[in-house]
Amino acid sequence: MSIWTVRLILSMALLSSLFLLTSCESEITHKEPVEDNPRQESLPLTDPDNLKIPVIESEKVDKVYGWLDNETILYSVQQSNRKEAVIKTWKMTEKAGEEFHYPAEQIIDVSISPDQSFVLVHTASTADTASLVILTHTGDVQYSFSIPSVELTYEWNIYEPGTLFLSGFNRDWSYTSYIVNGGKKSLETVKAPQPFLQWGSKDEIWYLDWNEEQPNLTAPLFKQNLADAQKKGIMLDIIYFKKMKHSYFVIRDESETFSKATYTFYNEKNQSLAAFKIPHLKNFSDWLIPYYDYNETKQTLLTFAPDKAGNVDQYTGSFSLLSFNWKTGTQEKEMTQLENEPLSCSQNQDWCLYGYQFENIIDMNGKEVYPLFKQ
Numbered sequence: 001m002s003i004w005t006v007r008l009i010l011s012m013a014l015l016s017s018l019f020l021l022t023s024c025e026s027e028i029t030h031k032e033p034v035e036d037n038p039r040q041e042s043l044p045l046t047d048p049d050n051l052k053i054p055v056i057e058s059e060k061v062d063k064v065y066g067w068l069d070n071e072t073i074l075y076s077v078q079q080s081n082r083k084e085a086v087i088k089t090w091k092m093t094e095k096a097g098e099e100f101h102y103p104a105e106q107i108i109d110v111s112i113s114p115d116q117s118f119v120l121v122h123t124a125s126t127a128d129t130a131s132l133v134i135l136t137h138t139g140d141v142q143y144s145f146s147i148p149s150v151e152l153t154y155e156w157n158i159y160e161p162g163t164l165f166l167s168g169f170n171r172d173w174s175y176t177s178y179i180v181n182g183g184k185k186s187l188e189t190v191k192a193p194q195p196f197l198q199w200g201s202k203d204e205i206w207y208l209d210w211n212e213e214q215p216n217l218t219a220p221l222f223k224q225n226l227a228d229a230q231k232k233g234i235m236l237d238i239i240y241f242k243k244m245k246h247s248y249f250v251i252r253d254e255s256e257t258f259s260k261a262t263y264t265f266y267n268e269k270n271q272s273l274a275a276f277k278i279p280h281l282k283n284f285s286d287w288l289i290p291y292y293d294y295n296e297t298k299q300t301l302l303t304f305a306p307d308k309a310g311n312v313d314q315y316t317g318s319f320s321l322l323s324f325n326w327k328t329g330t331q332e333k334e335m336t337q338l339e340n341e342p343l344s345c346s347q348n349q350d351w352c353l354y355g356y357q358f359e360n361i362i363d364m365n366g367k368e369v370y371p372l373f374k375q
Helices: 003-012
Strands: 023-026 059-067 072-079 086-091 096-101 106-112 118-126 129-136 141-148 151-156 163-169 175-181 186-190 198-201 204-208 219-225 231-238 240-243 247-252 260-267 272-279 292-295 300-306 319-325 330-338 343-345 351-354 360-363 368-371
Touching (some): 059 106, 059 351, 072 106, 096 129, 118 151, 141 175, 151 198, 231 247, 292 343, 300 343
Antiparallel strands (some): 118 129, 151 163, 163 175, 175 186, 204 219, 240 247, 247 260, 319 330, 351 360
């Protein structure tokens, strides 16, 4: 079994590592972040029952996908008179919903672009073919295409809206990678060093260079230009990284007992901005990364954390939701007694979808968790 098989299985299993914030050290720069989107007004605090999405008798909720803006949630339902699910929107402040898109085939996944301008809908009519359509923010079809694939990974280009990096896996776990440009309606095959990449600029990719022959718990972080395939090392011994538009963070384990992880944030010049150390859970072959969300404009990371470090299979404690601001180096414990499950927050971070199906919503001002749907 190749290392890509293992990593694909792990990524699809939605395993997560869990951390408790114990210390913080920061070096603050004076550069203000670039705000790409106009600031949106916060939702007024309202009776939670008035914010729940009603479900009619002829519909069954399929899955929730995330936020189209500060108050609009994208989700799908199965209707009694239709075989394929329907994608809908719900505007919380107006308490109104509408149909967004009618897929012609079974929905496999839906992904909203980081700037919330586009939506990728992945459907499949056969086990070996992936059908994809890129929609605008209003649900209009911009580009549709199909590729051979039994599994897909994709990454939105945060520097060029409507563009994605795709990797389609075959049954033997070999893969083909593509650059898709929705605006130009183009699909280009590219040679990629591995199928799991992030965008470092409009024409540059970042990746962890895992050794296929000798699997390890850490890997060096590299960047590579797509035009000339020249690559350059950034740093060594990385467990995980996340590239944002104007900054990024990496996770390392710098403790002697391998029981603590260090999150370090950097700017575009690779200058350290702030860092904090946390215990983490692990298993025999991998570190487990906690579910998190971030807002680069506010320079805030939200992440779950366990009560203590240890083995993931033996951990029975609960988790806290922590926030860390990499501009000020400050941290706060937002909530306690939670489970480590997927998190997707509105841009103003007033509300967070929460749960493996995003079936709950967290009121970050009131510090409460509510069911998202009204039964």
